[in-house]
Amino acid sequence: MPIEVKNLNHIYSKGSPFEKTALSDISFKINDGEFVGLIGHTGSGKSTLIQHLNGLLKPDGGSVIVDGLDISDKTVNMREIRSKVGIVFQYPEYQLFEETVYKDIAYGPKNLGLDEKEIDARVRHVAEVVGLDEKYFEKSPFELSGGQKRRVAIAGVLAMNPKMLILDEPAAGLDPVGRDEILNRIKLLHETEGLTVVLVSHSMEDIARLAERIMVMCDGELKMFDTVENIFSRSAELSSMGLNVPQACLVMQGLKKNGIAVDDKIYTVEKACKEILRYLGEVGKC
Amino acid sequence: MLKDITLGQYFPIESPVHSMDPRIKIIITLVFIIAIFFIKSLWGFVAVALYVIFAVKLSRVSFKLVLKGIRPILFLIIFTALINLFMTNGEIVNIGGVPLKAGFLKITKEGFYSATVMSLRLVFLVMGTSILTLTTSPILLTDGVEKLLSPFSKIGLPAHELAMMMTIALRFIPTLLEETDKIMKAQMARGADFESGNIINRAKALIPILVPLFISSFRRADELAVAMECRCYRGGKGRTRLNELKIGTRDWIACLSMLTFMAVIVLINMYL
Ligand SMILES: Nc1ncnc2c1ncn2[C@@H]1O[C@H](COP(=O)(O)OP(=O)(O)OP(=O)(O)O)[C@@H](O)[C@H]1O
Ligand SMILES: [Mg+2]
Numbered sequence: 001m002p003i004e005v006k007n008l009n010h011i012y013s014k015g016s017p018f019e020k021t022a023l024s025d026i027s028f029k030i031n032d033g034e035f036v037g038l039i040g041h042t043g044s045g046k047s048t049l050i051q052h053l054n055g056l057l058k059p060d061g062g063s064v065i066v067d068g069l070d071i072s073d074k075t076v077n078m079r080e081i082r083s084k085v086g087i088v089f090q091y092p093e094y095q096l097f098e099e100t101v102y103k104d105i106a107y108g109p110k111n112l113g114l115d116e117k118e119i120d121a122r123v124r125h126v127a128e129v130v131g132l133d134e135k136y137f138e139k140s141p142f143e144l145s146g147g148q149k150r151r152v153a154i155a156g157v158l159a160m161n162p163k164m165l166i167l168d169e170p171a172a173g174l175d176p177v178g179r180d181e182i183l184n185r186i187k188l189l190h191e192t193e194g195l196t197v198v199l200v201s202h203s204m205e206d207i208a209r210l211a212e213r214i215m216v217m218c219d220g221e222l223k224m225f226d227t228v229e230n231i232f233s234r235s236a237e238l239s240s241m242g243l244n245v246p247q248a249c250l251v252m253q254g255l256k257k258n259g260i261a262v263d264d265k266i267y268t269v270e271k272a273c274k275e276i277l278r279y280l281g282e283v284g285k286c
Numbered sequence: 287m288l289k290d291i292t293l294g295q296y297f298p299i300e301s302p303v304h305s306m307d308p309r310i311k312i313i314i315t316l317v318f319i320i321a322i323f324f325i326k327s328l329w330g331f332v333a334v335a336l337y338v339i340f341a342v343k344l345s346r347v348s349f350k351l352v353l354k355g356i357r358p359i360l361f362l363i364i365f366t367a368l369i370n371l372f373m374t375n376g377e378i379v380n381i382g383g384v385p386l387k388a389g390f391l392k393i394t395k396e397g398f399y400s401a402t403v404m405s406l407r408l409v410f411l412v413m414g415t416s417i418l419t420l421t422t423s424p425i426l427l428t429d430g431v432e433k434l435l436s437p438f439s440k441i442g443l444p445a446h447e448l449a450m451m452m453t454i455a456l457r458f459i460p461t462l463l464e465e466t467d468k469i470m471k472a473q474m475a476r477g478a479d480f481e482s483g484n485i486i487n488r489a490k491a492l493i494p495i496l497v498p499l500f501i502s503s504f505r506r507a508d509e510l511a512v513a514m515e516c517r518c519y520r521g522g523k524g525r526t527r528l529n530e531l532k533i534g535t536r537d538w539i540a541c542l543s544m545l546t547f548m549a550v551i552v553l554i555n556m557y558l
Contacts, residue, residue, distance in 0.1 A: 017298060056471045079477050087475045094465075095472035097497035107494065111477030142501070156476055 001067045001084060001163045001196065003053055004029045009061035010048055022048040025062070026222045028215065030164075030198065035190050037211030037228075038200045041242040044217040046200050047090065050166045053198070054085035067163075083112055086162030090169050092153035093146065101144070101152050102137040108160040119159075126158040131185060147178040154182070158189075164196040165189075171206065183210060204246045208232065208267040216241065229265045248272040295355070295416070296423050302536060303345035303421045308430030310537040314544050315418045321551050322410050329558045331406045333550050338413050345421045355416035356409060363408045370401035424456040433531060439522075446522025454510070462503065469498050 010023040022045045030036055040046050051057040052064050055071040055078050064071045066081050089095070098104035102123060109119045127134065130151040136144065141152050154170065167186065171179035187210050190197045201207050207214060207228075214231040216224040218241040224231055231238070235245040235253065244250075249267045252275065256264040262279050266272050303311075322334055342352055356363070374397030378385045386393040419427070432449030439445045470480065473494045480491050 051471065054475060056474060078474075079479070082475055082477055087472075089468065089472050089475070092472065094498055094502055095469055095476075095494075097494045107473075107478075108476035111479070160476060 002031050004065040007062035008059050011060045023220045028225050033194045035197045035212045037207035037214040040217030045220040054082050054087055083160045085164045086157040086160050088154050088157045088167045093149035096141040100138050101141050104141050105155045105159050108156055122159045126155040130155045147174050166198040168200045208246045232267045295419055297347050297420045301346040307531055307533045307537045308422050308426040309433050311418055312430050315414055318414045322407050327558050330554045334410050337547050341417050347420050352413055352416045355412045363405050367401040367405045370404050371397045374400055428452045469495050
């Protein structure tokens with residue numbers, strides 16, 4: 001289910017003194033089964049962009065085509081699009097409202113008009129996917145810890161069975177173990193079920209580790225959309241946009257600059273480690 | 287979506303009216319309102335119109351915005367005008383020898399006159415207060431109200447507390463709207479539908495918005511209270527402020543213009 005965005009513009013509070021162009025002339029295409037990272041400084045328009053992908057915001061210009069359906073088209077059923085493209089918002093735990101965790105996860109599938117059996121199967125499946133034990137099902141979502149709430153909220157979106165999952169900083173405010181766990185589960189979902197994922201994150205390390213292609217936004221424009229290697233090899237441009245590259249990348253680039261013949265197209269710690277060991281082995285120091 | 291509702295309607299630009307002291311603006315607006323209720327002749331309204339046009343020009347706010355305030359009460363204005371037009375006793379108007387009278391409804395000269403006067407009064411009332419709210423930020427407005435009410439704190443009126451409550455409420459309305467917007471979107475992403483269905487279904491559809499909204503409001507209120515206490519907030523007694531309100535030359539000139547206006551109104555009432 002590809003998503004195609006053509007010359008998308010979005011202006012907030014059009015016509016008032018607070019008018020603000022949040023997106024200007026954005027075009028790209030995301031293919032089936034891709035894992036795309038979306039980065040950009042605060043206020044660069046990331047959240048605005050992703051809300052267009054399932055029709056929560058309507059374009060002020062240009063078009064968004066989801067699976068062949070134009071979201072500006074009045075005859076298109078929005079529920080259908082929203083069941084195809086799931087969005088997990090920043091701090092999604094603030095959307096929880098039901099009496100029990102089970103009911104909250106079931107809210108989405110219920111809105112889709114599924115029958116009880118199907119709903120039950122889905123709730124159990126997604127709870128397992130996000131690593132939520134069944135013993136929590138009858139608890140109130142408000143009794144859970146922050147990380148558990150986050151899982152319930154993500155499960156609630158996954159229960160819609162979307163073909164594409166968009167996550168706006170799913171790991172913000174979690175402890176290191178919690179964030180790795182959640183991100184790894186998303187990666188697993190992408191690998192096992194072929195889910196298309198768009199991950200918004202401020203952590204270059206996470207993006208480097210997980211994504212296949214990266215979109216870089218700056219002041220409402222899409223500046224780059226390329227493979228991870230190509231993006232992080234342009235570190236000077238990135239830092240002029242207020243972004244950095246992963247630490248491992250900087251180390252390798254620094255080594256190369258100082259005449260040590262290592263591969264500088266490396267962006268995760270593990271690979272950097274291997275490459276340095278390889279180099280040391282080669283020159284016979286190790 | 288929800289953010290498009292502008293609150294208060296403050297229009298943030300720079301002008302001599304914007305930079306006036308809020309207390310003076312409030313007082314002038316009050317005097318203005320009282321004045322328009324004393325006006326009897328249509329000439330008085332000419333003076334009022336001139337004064338309003340002058341104030342709007344000076345405030346650099348567009349006329350359209352000032353007039354926009356009338357729309358919500360348009361029904362009230364028309365209703366008042368019709369009641370006055372048809373129900374006032376007096377000399378019945380004849381058109382081509384046919385008296386305009388049907389049952390208890392009649393059009394009289396007096397009715398026509400009082401309908402006009404009442405509608406003009408309401409229109410100018412709204413325009414006058416619109417100029418005040420368009421040119422004064424809500425925070426300055428509450429500051430002004432607090433200062434004006436503070437003499438009454440001697441007889442037990444909690445002026446500071448009232449103003450603080452107003453300030454906090456005003457401060458959090460945009461936040462709440464933003465939050466509502468966010469929660470609505472999150473639930474819509476889970477297939478919620480707020481637009482279709484009958485009344486009961488629609489009311490039910492609000493639960494997924496209201497519950498998270500209430501919870502976060504209580505959390506916010508709690509956090510705010512703690513934050514205020516941590517910074518030793520103890521109520522109004524002995525508090526100084528960062529920006530003291532100051533009455534300057536501009537404000538005296540404004541007062542002078544108001545006095546002139548009042549004098550003109552009185553003269554018109556006496557001689558025209
Ligand atoms: N509802 C709104 N009304 C008006 N302006 C808005 C609204 N939402 C966002 N903006 C503005 O649009 C711009 C883009 O905001 P957006 O939330 O898309 O940024 P972001 O890239 O997601 O930032 P962050 O990394 O902080 O989440 C910002 O300058 C913001 O001030
Ligand atoms: Mg954002």
